[in-house]
Amino acid sequence: MTDERPIGEDDLQAYIDGRLMPARREEVEAYLAANPTAAAETALEAKHREALRARLAFKASEPIPARLRVANLMGAKRRAPRFRLASVAAAVAWLAIGLVCGALGSAWIRDGHLRPFTHGTNAAGDAITAYRTYVTERLHPVEVAADQEAHLVQWLSRRLGKPLVAPNLNQNGYRLMGGRLLPAGNQPAAMFMYEDGRGNRLTLYARSGDAEGSTAFRFENQDGVSAFSWIDDGLSYVVAGRIGREDLLTVAETIYKQFESQAPPGRSKL
Known part of the structure; x- marks a missing residue:
């Protein structure tokens, strides 16, 4: 039956x-x-x-x-x-x-706490698609360049309705190139792009609305593009790049720690 x-x-x-x-x-x-x-x-x-x-x-x-x-x-x-x-x-x-x-x-x-595994979020897939689309661009990889970082962050924060921050990844060997606004279904998403001294690029993607609460880092790889995604305070984050899993995890941890240290109490991080 x-x-x-x-x-x-x-x-x-x-x-x-x-x-x-x-x-x-x-x-x-x-x-x-x-x-x-x-x-x-x-x-x-x-x-x-x-x-x-x-x-x-x-x-x-x-x-x-x-x-x-x-x-x-x-x-x-x-x-x-x-x-x-x-x-x-x-x-x-x-x-x-x-x-x-x-x-x-x-x-x-994560951080000594057990976090539930959740099904259904597609932020990582969208972030990897965005990575593939823009990371190969040489003339226009970003809409707003890093020399206008304050304007970029203010603009993306206003469009997403969340206070955003462009993480500093200098300690990981990556400099901020800039960022852009992306569509994510019926809502906007933000993407920051970074590049190292050899021209390797990675992106940080963020959008709201997938879930409340928080989850641990989740890893996936699609045809050579690796990504770590997590949810915190209702915001979905994805860092993606063509680098090794351990190196990418180190970058994700750097980003997470910066969000934790920079966010005022009671406010969302990014």
């Missing part, structure tokens, strides 16, 4: 965990086959889950401590309540380790 419910986040997570009934699994697989973006995000989340499982595998291979063995736990019943409570708490802690491998499959880690 076909399940009439639409495919949701719970179904995708259960699919990754291998907890779906055969009929529902077939429906989810059909949904993913018809939705390449959701399929790619689900595959990436499964990859993250397996990486986390591998990192915690050493716990599964460790011997169970003597204090948690069944015989000792049974003997603990004859002890004072405080000892029994301690044993139960320890057992619960070890059980939690097993649950972590599955539960953390829908989260990633």
Whole structure:
């Protein structure tokens, strides 16, 4: 019998965990086959889950401590309540380790906090398309050049309705070239372009409206163009370029730290 419910986040997570009934699994697989973006995000989340499982595998291979063995736990019943409570708490802690491998499959880690993995945002795809379109331009790569940075930032801030900042990436070897206004469906987006001493370029793309709250950095690569995207306070950010993943992550972290340090309390960063 076909399940009439639409495919949701719970179904995708259960699919990754291998907890779906055969009929529902077939429906989810059909949904993913018809939705390449959701399929790619689900595959990436499964990859993250397996990486986390591998990192915690050493716990599964460790011997169970003597204090948690069944015989000792049974003997603990004859002890004072405080000892029994301690044993139960320890057992619960070890059980939690097993649950972590599955539960953390829908989260990633940033700044020591767990952030939920979210489906549905296409900012990264739009940012990569914009990168491909303008990064090869030699005469007109930007609308407003870096020598008018104050005007550029004020103009883009007004159009997006958010206070923007052009990050300083000198420490990463990139100088600001300028920026431009881009369409993003029914809303505007901003793009800043940077270049290093060898002519390699990268872009920072920003727009509002994808989601509230915040997420961790998410990586993707489309035909040689790498991108890290994240959401913070309702703003979607994407840094893209034809550079290695680790180098691009360093740039993304530089940008994020500057936003955190420059934004006044209660105001959005960028």
